[in-house]
Amino acid sequence: MEIIEKIKTNKSDxxxxxxxxxxxxxxxxxxxxxxxxxxxxxxxKSKLSNFLDYSIxxxxxxxxxxxxxxxxxxxxxxxxxxxxxKLIDKNYSIQQLSEDELQKYIKEQISFFKQNENWSxxxxxxxxxxxxxxxxxxNGSKIPPIEIFSxxxxxxxxxxxxxxxxxxxxxxxxxxxxxxxENSSLSQSTFFCLRENSxxxxxxxxxxxxxxxxxxxxxxxxxxxxxxxxxxxxFKFNYARFEISIKQSAGNAKTNIKxxxxxxxxxxxxxxxxxxxxxxxxxxxxxxxxLADNKSHAIFEGxxxxxxxxxxxxxxxxxxxxxxxxxxxxxxxxxxxxxADDVKCKHGATISxxxxxxLFYMRTRxxxxxxxxxxxxxxxFQEIISFIPISKDKWDLLDKxxxxx
Amino acid sequence: MVNENLVKDVVKEPYKYGxxxxxxxxxxxxxxxEDIIKLISQKKEEPKFLLxxxxxxxxxxxxxxxxxxxxxxxxxxxxxxxxxYSAPKQKEKISSLxxxxxxxLETFDKLGIPLTxxxxxxxxxxxxxxxxxxxxxxxxxELAEHGVIFCSISEAVKNHAxxxxxxxxxxxxASDNYFAAxxxxxxxxxxxxxxxxxxxxxxxxxSYFRINSGDSGQFERTLIIAEESSSVSYLEGCxxxxxxxxxxxxxxxxxxxxxxxxxxxxxxxxxxxxxxxGIGGIFNFVTKRGKCLGKRSxxxxxxxETGSAITWKYPSCLLLGEESIGEFYSVALTNNLQxxxxxxxxxxIGPKTKSTIVSKGxxxxxxxxxxxxxxxxxxxxxxxxxxxxxxxxxxxxxxxANTFPYIKSQQPNSEIExxxxxxxxxxxxxxxxxxxxxxxxxxxxxxxxxxxxDVFNQLPMxxxxxxxKLLALKLEGSVG
Numbered sequence: 056m057e058i059i060e061k062i063k064t065n066k067s068d069x070x071x072x073x074x075x076x077x078x079x080x081x082x083x084x085x086x087x088x089x090x091x092x093x094x095x096x097x098x099x100k101s102k103l104s105n106f107l108d109y110s111i112x113x114x115x116x117x118x119x120x121x122x123x124x125x126x127x128x129x130x131x132x133x134x135x136x137x138x139x140x141k142l143i144d145k146n147y148s149i150q151q152l153s154e155d156e157l158q159k160y161i162k163e164q165i166s167f168f169k170q171n172e173n174w175s176x177x178x179x180x181x182x183x184x185x186x187x188x189x190x191x192x193x194n195g196s197k198i199p200p201i202e203i204f205s206x207x208x209x210x211x212x213x214x215x216x217x218x219x220x221x222x223x224x225x226x227x228x229x230x231x232x233x234x235x236x237e238n239s240s241l242s243q244s245t246f247f248c249l250r251e252n253s254x255x256x257x258x259x260x261x262x263x264x265x266x267x268x269x270x271x272x273x274x275x276x277x278x279x280x281x282x283x284x285x286x287x288x289x290f291k292f293n294y295a296r297f298e299i300s301i302k303q304s305a306g307n308a309k310t311n312i313k314x315x316x317x318x319x320x321x322x323x324x325x326x327x328x329x330x331x332x333x334x335x336x337x338x339x340x341x342x343x344x345x346l347a348d349n350k351s352h353a354i355f356e357g358x359x360x361x362x363x364x365x366x367x368x369x370x371x372x373x374x375x376x377x378x379x380x381x382x383x384x385x386x387x388x389x390x391x392x393x394x395a396d397d398v399k400c401k402h403g404a405t406i407s408x409x410x411x412x413x414l415f416y417m418r419t420r421x422x423x424x425x426x427x428x429x430x431x432x433x434x435x436f437q438e439i440i441s442f443i444p445i446s447k448d449k450w451d452l453l454d455k456x457x458x459x460x
Numbered sequence: 461m462v463n464e465n466l467v468k469d470v471v472k473e474p475y476k477y478g479x480x481x482x483x484x485x486x487x488x489x490x491x492x493x494e495d496i497i498k499l500i501s502q503k504k505e506e507p508k509f510l511l512x513x514x515x516x517x518x519x520x521x522x523x524x525x526x527x528x529x530x531x532x533x534x535x536x537x538x539x540x541x542x543x544x545y546s547a548p549k550q551k552e553k554i555s556s557l558x559x560x561x562x563x564x565l566e567t568f569d570k571l572g573i574p575l576t577x578x579x580x581x582x583x584x585x586x587x588x589x590x591x592x593x594x595x596x597x598x599x600x601x602e603l604a605e606h607g608v609i610f611c612s613i614s615e616a617v618k619n620h621a622x623x624x625x626x627x628x629x630x631x632x633x634a635s636d637n638y639f640a641a642x643x644x645x646x647x648x649x650x651x652x653x654x655x656x657x658x659x660x661x662x663x664x665x666x667s668y669f670r671i672n673s674g675d676s677g678q679f680e681r682t683l684i685i686a687e688e689s690s691s692v693s694y695l696e697g698c699x700x701x702x703x704x705x706x707x708x709x710x711x712x713x714x715x716x717x718x719x720x721x722x723x724x725x726x727x728x729x730x731x732x733x734x735x736x737x738g739i740g741g742i743f744n745f746v747t748k749r750g751k752c753l754g755k756r757s758x759x760x761x762x763x764x765e766t767g768s769a770i771t772w773k774y775p776s777c778l779l780l781g782e783e784s785i786g787e788f789y790s791v792a793l794t795n796n797l798q799x800x801x802x803x804x805x806x807x808x809i810g811p812k813t814k815s816t817i818v819s820k821g822x823x824x825x826x827x828x829x830x831x832x833x834x835x836x837x838x839x840x841x842x843x844x845x846x847x848x849x850x851x852x853x854x855x856x857x858x859x860x861a862n863t864f865p866y867i868k869s870q871q872p873n874s875e876i877e878x879x880x881x882x883x884x885x886x887x888x889x890x891x892x893x894x895x896x897x898x899x900x901x902x903x904x905x906x907x908x909x910x911x912x913x914d915v916f917n918q919l920p921m922x923x924x925x926x927x928x929k930l931l932a933l934k935l936e937g938s939v940g
Contacts, residue, residue, distance in 0.1 A: 396854035401881040
């Protein structure tokens with residue numbers, strides 16, 4: 056693990072940015088997360104070490120967007136592209152954050168970081184060079200949908216960071232696509248700041264190839280009256296972690312999350328979410344689905360934290376899981392931590408297989424078992440996929456999920 | 461409409477079991493080492509296998525670390541500052557209850573526990589444990605007629621050593637956890653129940669645990685064995701005097717159910733909880749586990765947890781036998797500065813096993829109440845099912861309620877359902893009851909009782925009524 060060695064020795068490299076130095080310093084005392092910590096207990100140690108086995112290659116190999124052709128109305132950005140972004144229209148502006156703004160914001164975030172909880176972010180920020188950090192300030196109205204790509208090329212480890220400030224009264228659709236090539240590791244950290252009255256439909260599609268790994272972390276701060284909708288999908292990664300941290304900084308905000316992870320072969324994909332309500336009248340509706348087949352392992356851990364100040368919070372969390380093989384396993388742990396008394400909080404979790412009665416019914420109508428299973432699965436997937444912005448019409452995600460091995 | 465001005469954080473009703481019995485006791489010196497363990501074993505005239513069991517457990521305990529994963533905060537326990545053996549002095553071995561020190565009988569009378577056999581109407585056999593020893597067991601002859609063995613574990617060690625040697629530590633091994641290891645090393649007394657094949661125990665069995673001395677810990681051990689096609693209902697109650705120091709209680713309960721056997725284990729735990737400032741109270745670290753070894757066997761835990769400053773307790777079921785059933789019904793109430801981290805573990809190992817979990821947590825004052833549970837479906841648990849329901853009720857804006865369910869499945873042909881919710885006492889319902897002339901506190905108590913109904917329905921009659929009253933009493937003055 057060359058990276059860990061690098062962290063341990065912390066060679067003073069002139070090319071390192073100040074942020075990188077701070078994060079390296081933070082990691083130095085314990086460069087790896089504590090495997091006994093609840094957030095890392097179930098994470099495969101060998102897979103994590105495999106993640107770290109690739110070396111960092113600063114030079115980006117050429118990247119072809121594998122998905123449907125760019126349409127006129129969509130803004131497409133690739134993290135790591137050196138071009139300067141300045142899109143100004145009469146209704147809106149999308150501009151790159153200045154280095155000072157970026158540094159200030161990230162530094163502030165780092166000051167709240169905890170070793171185990173934010174290990175993925177610390178690693179990301181200590182590896183992410185200047186070119187791989189994209190900071191955007193979005194303002195105005197009638198903004199076309201935005202697609203942002205991160206990718207890791209074969210036999211390398213890439214760290215990419217995205218920071219987005221969404222100004223007041225702004226409303227966007229954003230799709231983030233993380234692509235892992237064969238034998239690669241991608242570390243993606245996203246920081247989102249939603250100012251008052253802003254609203255985002257955020258999609259995260261992480262799509263791997265053989266033996267690709269992903270550490271994907273998403274930090275969202277919601278100010279008053281903002282709405283954050285997240286639809287996420289992670290599949291085809293040998294090892295992937297999706298860590299979501301959402302803070303409603305003054306309550307009165309809405310959060311909707313619909314996420315899904317699909318594991319096959321011997322893959323391990325996990326989702327960790329932490330939603331904090333720091334003010335009254337917060338709203339959360341979360342559903343996380345997992346599907347585990349073959350020898351794979353799917354993990355969901357979600358915590359909802361409602362302190363005394365967060366009166367009249369309405370939060371619900373549901374974890375639905377399908378276990379399709381004798382050798383696969385699913386772990387799920389929805390959690391509630393509540394101090395306020397005037398709240399409505401609930402969570403639920405189920406683990407089962409495909410519904411036999413429904414399968415039987417379809418078979419009596421002449422549908423083969425394979426087709427019937429696919430039908431059931433497609434309805435299971437559809438709830439999440441339809442929530443992912445932009446993708447639903449042109450990306451054929453459903454087809455990918457149902458028909459690829 | 462709930463009037464915020466009415467909020468009072470203090471339970472006014474004093475803890476009515478808080479008296480101390482003035483009785484001459486025999487105590488050994490404070491501290492824990494091999495010599496102390498040998499001394500306890502010697503005092504109890506134990507066979508060698510048990511001393512070896514204790515010493516082995518002690519060695520393991522020394523290497524273990526006190527667990528810190530529970531959502532509990534308490535001052536560090538000094539294990540060398542505890543007396544590990546304390547017993548009321550008795551001149552000679554007692555052959556009948558008439559010879560028990562009247563002061564002790566009076567104590568249990570005051571607690572409402574009928575030790576005198578005239579009070580047969582209750583039809584409950586009682587094993588009364590006072591500090592480190594069992595002082596009396598009632599209805600023994602009647603039980604013996606049916607072949608049921610119900611005695612203190614010390615007696616069982618002497619008279620039924622074969623059963624003890626065969627089963628002790630098979631459900632909760634000494635190395636299971638820190639507190640189980642400590643208990644295995646120093647356990648002083650507890651109850652032993654053996655129900656022979658095909659026997660339905662003719663009456664409810666009951667143990668009553670009383671801590672009297674402020675500086676000694678209580679480490680009791682209960683072992684219940686239900687042979688094929690037998691069944692038993694067992695009740696457990698606990699109280700302690702009010703001291704401003706914390707007393708440690710680390711018990712181990714092991715249940716074994718063979719083919720078609722059923723064990724129902726009910727607890728009303730009312731240890732002293734400390735005062736409103738959080739001073740004093742029992743530290744209750746208990747390991748309770750049942751093993752459904754046989755086919756179609758059933759173990760059902762029901763508990764009402766209202767006492768203790770700290771509760772750390774997870775009554776569990778290992779469902780090994782085909783079609784075996786595990787149940788857990790719990791009401792945990794915390795008030796003032798009490799902290800409870802309680803729940804259950806349902807480990808499905810055998811095929812077609814079923815489990816049900818119903819947990820109700822009520823947090824008032826500045827207390828902290830956490831449900832922590834594990835449901836695991838092993839690879840062979842085909843056709844197994846689990847249903848869990850955890851509801852929390854918050855009273856006042858300073859109490860906290862947490863839910864930490866861990867769910868793990870390795871068997872696709874099994875189903876797990878879990879649901880949890882949090883609520884407060886509905887203002888509309890309160891208003892309705894008050895408009896019908898029901899006093900505010902009574903209305904609250906009615907609603908709390910309604911909230912806990914699912915669990916109370918599972919308790920034996922005597923306990924259900926007591927539990928209802930206990931909750932009302934504990935909440936008095938804390939709701940506004």
